[in-house]
Amino acid sequence: MNLAVLGATGSIGASTLDVVAAHPGRYRLFALTAHASADLLYELCSKHRPRHAVLSGVVEDRYLEKKFRQAGCELLFGPRALERVVTDPQCDAVMAGIVGAAGLASTLAAAGAGKRVLLANKEALVMAGPLVMRVARESGAQLLPVDSEHNAVFQCLSDVKAVRRIMLTASGGPFRSMSLDKLDAVTPDQACAHPNWVMGRKISVDSATMMNKELEVIESRWLFGLPAERIEVLIHPQSIVHSLCEYVDGSVGAQLYNPDIRVPIA
Numbered sequence: 307m308n309l310a311v312l313g314a315t316g317s318i319g320a321s322t323l324d325v326v327a328a329h330p331g332r333y334r335l336f337a338l339t340a341h342a343s344a345d346l347l348y349e350l351c352s353k354h355r356p357r358h359a360v361l362s363g364v365v366e367d368r369y370l371e372k373k374f375r376q377a378g379c380e381l382l383f384g385p386r387a388l389e390r391v392v393t394d395p396q397c398d399a400v401m402a403g404i405v406g407a408a409g410l411a412s413t414l415a416a417a418g419a420g421k422r423v424l425l426a427n428k429e430a431l432v433m434a435g436p437l438v439m440r441v442a443r444e445s446g447a448q449l450l451p452v453d454s455e456h457n458a459v460f461q462c463l464s465d466v467k468a469v470r471r472i473m474l475t476a477s478g479g480p481f482r483s484m485s486l487d488k489l490d491a492v493t494p495d496q497a498c499a500h501p502n503w504v505m506g507r508k509i510s511v512d513s514a515t516m517m518n519k520e521l522e523v524i525e526s527r528w529l530f531g532l533p534a535e536r537i538e539v540l541i542h543p544q545s546i547v548h549s550l551c552e553y554v555d556g557s558v559g560a561q562l563y564n565p566d567i568r569v570p571i572a
Contacts, residue, residue: 307333310358310391312412313403314338315346317506318426318452321568322401323354328572336398337391338379341408344370351377357396360387362408388412393419401452401571402427405508410434420445424571426452428525435528451529455522457570458548458561459530466531473550474522475542477502479514482543502545502565 309326313319319338326333339360340347351359351374359374359381366383374381382390385408392400392415399422402413409427414434416423418441425431430438442449451457455474463469480499481489497514498507505513512518519539526537540550545565552558563569 308336308396308398309333309401310337310339310397310399310416311335311401311403312339312388312392312409313401313405313426314350315340315343316403316405317504318401318403318567318571319350322403322424322571323350325568325572326354336394336396339388339391339404341404348374348377351379355379358382358391360391362388385411389415392416392421398422399424402430403452405429405506407433414438414441417442417447417449418445420447422448422450424450424452425456425529428453428521431525431528432521435524439528449529451525452567452570453522453525454545454548454565454567454570456526456529456549459526459551461561462549462551462559463530468553468555469530469532469536470552470554471536471538472526472530472532473538473540473552474519474526475540475545475547475549476516476519477513477543477545478541479516481514482541501543503567505567 311319311322335354335356337358338350338356341363344361347359355378357379359379361383362385364383371381389412392412400416401424402409403426406429410430410433413427413430451460459472480501498510500510523537527534546562548561550558550560
């Protein structure tokens with residue numbers, strides 16, 4: 307399988323490359339991308355030898371082109387290059403790991419090209435859920451959620467008609483037991499010190515404020531086709547149960563594992 311990793315220099319990208327490296331011969335890296343971290347992307351390309359590299363936030367640079375050629379890959383520039391690599395016929399699957407609104411265009415392009423899209427960019431569905439799902443249906447693309455909570459629901463969900471509700475678990479983040487009168491004094495570094503997960507700074511702050519869980523409820527609504535009133539959030543500090551599905555017969559299915567994003571990626 308030829309895989310493009312969008313956001314290869316972030317935490318999702320690093321975990322994806324760990325999974326790829328653990329299965330030599332099963333996956334081939336078609337493209338690795340970053341916004342502007344040229345040196346870090348070069349290191350990854352030298353190690354993993356993808357066919358293409360993309361710096362989406364950098365203008366064309368002859369020196370960098372030559373440097374990346376020495377690592378055996380073609381370097382492309384600008385946001386349109388992301389769409390070029392994800393729609394290439396030789397690319398089979400796309401890890402959509404670019405954070406925020408910046409990941410929407412490339413995720414849509416991959417879905418429109420009928421690829422297997424490993425969806426780690428929840429903002430694409432928060433911003434444009436109906437559009438992304440329609441494009442995927444029309445093209446025959448497969449959307450596979452990578453967030454631990456949504457991946458757990460996906461693993462448990464054989465028939466949405468059999469599900470009464472889904473329960474997304476939340477660790478509560480680093481401030482779960484802190485009193486409200488102390489929250490005014492917290493720092494960004496404290497917010498990013500998640501007790502269970504190692505993540506990028508944006509998602510860590512969103513997790514500390516619980517805003518991330520609101521985004522996950524919206525993402526679930528589009529991914530699984532359930533109305534918001536059938537999606538609940540359950541505080542579970544240990545992060546061992548990643549989500550639960552309650553079925554119409556009263557039984558409950560769940561996925562459990564030690565917190566490690568490489569599990570749902572794999």
